[in-house]
Amino acid sequence: MSTLTGKTALVTGGSRGIGRAVSERLARDGARVAVHYGRDEAAAKETVAAIEAAGGEAFALQAELGVPGDAAALWAAFDARADGLDILVNNAGTTGVRHPIADITERDFDHVFAINTKAPFFVTRLALPRLRDGGRIVNVSTGLTRGGAMPELIAYGMTKGAIDVFTATLAKDLGPRGITVNAVAPGAIDTDMNADWLRADAEARKAVAEQNAAGRVGEPRDVADIIAFLASDDSRWVTGQWIDATGGQLL
Structure with missing residues (x-):
């Protein structure tokens, strides 16, 4: 396919899990893909190498998200x-600590919001002059x-609720430029982020599969x-x- 030939894409958290699959798919469709990573340089290089081996074009860029100046550092590397x-594609994220509200500290709360909500907000804000x-x-x-x-993912769920509002509001704001803004909402997906319970616990995997219409894990x-x-x-x-x-x- 070549539906994205001549296009340039940036995928945050693009070196692993869903992000890697997105990077490889967009490259397969013809886009030149900037594969962003925070700390795992080896995974980013591996993703770029896989894209290039398949005939696509990509490059890796590093910027730790959730810290002061993160969006500016990301775009400097991109430019x-x-x-x-x-x-x-604002994909990078973390579930943070898996605790119910009684056990979540202010530091835990601020950390997950910094990565999942604040970072994509300002990454997008600085993207607009370039987009x-x-x-x-x-x-x-x-x-x-x-x-x-789930109670142990209350803070994580809140960060993504903010992203949903961000998506709908930004779509209306950018419509006159012909820019579309949408949110994709996965369920439990077989990635490294979920490895500690989804891959390690056969009963949990079976339960997740039974919740889906297709009867399998995503x-x-x-x-x-x-x-x-x-x-x-x-x-x-x-x-x-x-x-x-x-x-x-x-359902």
């Missing part, structure tokens, strides 16, 4: 390698904002293919939407 942007008219912004949310977060490519549609011209009349990517988990 050194690219001129202008067409697709921004060409007709561009695409896709934010990764979660099914927990509609299905009710894979990164299941989400990446939806994001690829939203990044393409085919999605030009879809904006401000929260798209359920849970495989029917909320």
Whole structure:
């Protein structure tokens, strides 16, 4: 496919899990992909190498999110390698500590909001002068904002609820420029982020699979293919939407 030929994309957290699947899919569709990473340089290099081996074009850029000056550092690294942007995928995130409200400290709360909510807000703010008219912004949310977060993920769910509001509001603001803004909301996906319970606990994996209409655990490519549609011209009349990517988990 070559639906994105001539386009430049930036995927935050693009070296692992859903982010890697998105980076590889967008590159397969013809985009030049900036694969952002925070600390795992080896994973970013591996993702870039895989894209190039498949005939695509990509480069890695590093910026730790959730710290002062993170968005400016990210865009400085991007500007050194690219001129202008067409697709921004705000994928980087963390669940933070998995504690109920009684055990969450202010530090825990601030940390998860800094990465999941503040960083994409300011990354996007600084992206706007670089983002060409007709561009695409896709934010990764979660099914927990509609299905009710588990008590131990209350802070995480709140960060993504803010992203949902951000998505709808920004879509209206950027509409006159032909820029669409949408949120994709995965359920439990088989990634490193969920490895400690989803891969290690056979009963938990079975329970997650039984919650989905398809009777299986979601894979990164299941989400990446939806994001690829939203990044393409085919999605030009879809904006401000929260798209359920849970495989029917909320039915």
